[in-house]
Amino acid sequence: MPLSIKNAETLVLHGGTYRSDPETGAVAVPIYQTTSYQFRDTSHAKELFALSELGHIYTRVSNPTQDAFEQRIAALEGGAAALALASGQAASAYAVLNVAEAGDNFVTSTDLYGGTWALFASTLRHLGIEARFVDPSDPENFRRATDARTKLYYAETLPNPKLNVFPIREVADIGRSLGVPLVVDNTAAPLIARPIEHGAAAVLYSTTKYIGGHGTTIGGVIIDGGTFPWEEHADRFPLLTQPDESYHGLVWTEAAKALGPIAYVLRIRAKLLRDIGAAIAPFSAFQFIQGLETLPLRLRQHNANAIVVADFLAKHPKVERVIFPGLQTGEARRRADAYLRGGYGALVGFELSGGAEAGRRFIEALQLFYHVANIGDARSLAIHPATTTHSQLTGDDQLRTGVTPGYVRLAVGIEHPDDIIADLAQALDAA
Numbered sequence: 001m002p003l004s005i006k007n008a009e010t011l012v013l014h015g016g017t018y019r020s021d022p023e024t025g026a027v028a029v030p031i032y033q034t035t036s037y038q039f040r041d042t043s044h045a046k047e048l049f050a051l052s053e054l055g056h057i058y059t060r061v062s063n064p065t066q067d068a069f070e071q072r073i074a075a076l077e078g079g080a081a082a083l084a085l086a087s088g089q090a091a092s093a094y095a096v097l098n099v100a101e102a103g104d105n106f107v108t109s110t111d112l113y114g115g116t117w118a119l120f121a122s123t124l125r126h127l128g129i130e131a132r133f134v135d136p137s138d139p140e141n142f143r144r145a146t147d148a149r150t151k152l153y154y155a156e157t158l159p160n161p162k163l164n165v166f167p168i169r170e171v172a173d174i175g176r177s178l179g180v181p182l183v184v185d186n187t188a189a190p191l192i193a194r195p196i197e198h199g200a201a202a203v204l205y206s207t208t209k210y211i212g213g214h215g216t217t218i219g220g221v222i223i224d225g226g227t228f229p230w231e232e233h234a235d236r237f238p239l240l241t242q243p244d245e246s247y248h249g250l251v252w253t254e255a256a257k258a259l260g261p262i263a264y265v266l267r268i269r270a271k272l273l274r275d276i277g278a279a280i281a282p283f284s285a286f287q288f289i290q291g292l293e294t295l296p297l298r299l300r301q302h303n304a305n306a307i308v309v310a311d312f313l314a315k316h317p318k319v320e321r322v323i324f325p326g327l328q329t330g331e332a333r334r335r336a337d338a339y340l341r342g343g344y345g346a347l348v349g350f351e352l353s354g355g356a357e358a359g360r361r362f363i364e365a366l367q368l369f370y371h372v373a374n375i376g377d378a379r380s381l382a383i384h385p386a387t388t389t390h391s392q393l394t395g396d397d398q399l400r401t402g403v404t405p406g407y408v409r410l411a412v413g414i415e416h417p418d419d420i421i422a423d424l425a426q427a428l429d430a431a
């Protein structure tokens with residue numbers, strides 16, 4: 001990047017070192033559809049394997065198309081380095097597995113994506129890693145659940161269905177005073193929330209959603225903020241600060257010193273990707289580069305349309321309650337305004353006075369909105385969480401995450417707002 005650029009609209013097009021392909025001059029980042037990379041000579045190969053020089057060896061671990069995407073999103077997020085993965089789920093799993101082993105625990109907000117809840121409450125528990133679920137309305141709950149084997153705090157910036165913005169700064173500060181890093185899933189609030197600036201140690205995304213932006217590609221990314229002092233809390237993080245027997249005794253915090261403050265993401269790449277291998281495909285990385293280019297532009301329309309939709313629903317006689325950060329009051333609104341800039345996101349929840357049956361009729365009557373288990377598509381989407389995304393949870397767990405039987409979630413798209421409202425109006429008539 002020729003200038004020192006700070007604006008998102010420019011960073012999404014120019015962030016990172018890629019300018020054009022050195023061989024051909026191609027301006028768009030090529031899809032490097034290759035598994036392996038020829039070494040210059042034997043000493044080059046040795047340097048790469050020893051991590052004393054960064055370079056591509058095998059696409060399970062890194063790839064030039066992926067690298068261009070990672071550099072761009074790291075620049076956009078204000079982080080030190082990024083790692084793109086095969087899915088958002090892989091990003092959440094690796095974020096925890098990178099610092100926790102059997103016998104350890106981590107503290108997580110109860111307000112989570114259903115897939116993340118299942119990963120934490122079941123799969124990680126089966127591996128001996130305990131997720132301690134706490135109510136984020138009181139940040140002190142994180143402190144109370146912390147002990148010497150707590151490795152991480154985990155939360156989503158703008159979790160649905162409640163859409164209560166997470167107290168990022170408050171919990172990051174508690175974590176920093178105790179030596180525990182906060183990892184934030186910012187999937188629903190790209191650009192409008194900047195968790196690293198509020199003290200988060202790392203940010204992750206399901207790039208499947210707004211970053212891809214067109215409902216075509218599954219992917220995830222972890223961005224290392226580069227500010228967490230792992231070595232000051234060396235006893236808590238032996239996986240990062242003690243010799244790694246699977247890497248000829250290398251210490252990750254030491255190995256990162258020549259490369260930048262990237263120990264966290266370096267270990268995920270060199271160890272977890274090497275061993276478990278949820279690698280992103282080069283074509284998927286290419287798709288996310290395309291998505292990123294128009295992210296600021298699209299989000300402006302998503303966010304503006306969502307405000308129009310929330311206001312329309314709030315005035316509609318068949319709607320009992322609208323869940324939208326811009327319509328909240330009290331502490332929830334204070335947090336929304338403290339952490340979101342330039343919009344309240346594009347997710348809008350509401351409850352029909354007719355309950356679950358009216359919800360079903362409403363969904364069936366939609367013509368423009370798609371009925372799908374996704375968010376962040378350019379098209380408007382709707383879903384009934386109790387029977388779909390959250391159906392694998394028990395009834396009690398559903399209620400704990402805020403899913404009531406009559407709740408409908410909208411992921412408002414970038415169509416003309418008049419057309420969106422017209423579809424909602426006719427479906428509400430049928431509800």
Ligand SMILES: *Cc1c(COP(=O)(O)O)cnc(C)c1O
Pocket residue numbers: 087088089090113115116156185187188206207208209218219220375
């Ligand atoms: C979709 C989603 C995930 C999981 O991402 P995938 O790309 O579907 O694996 C995680 N967190 C949030 C908030 C999501 O919306």
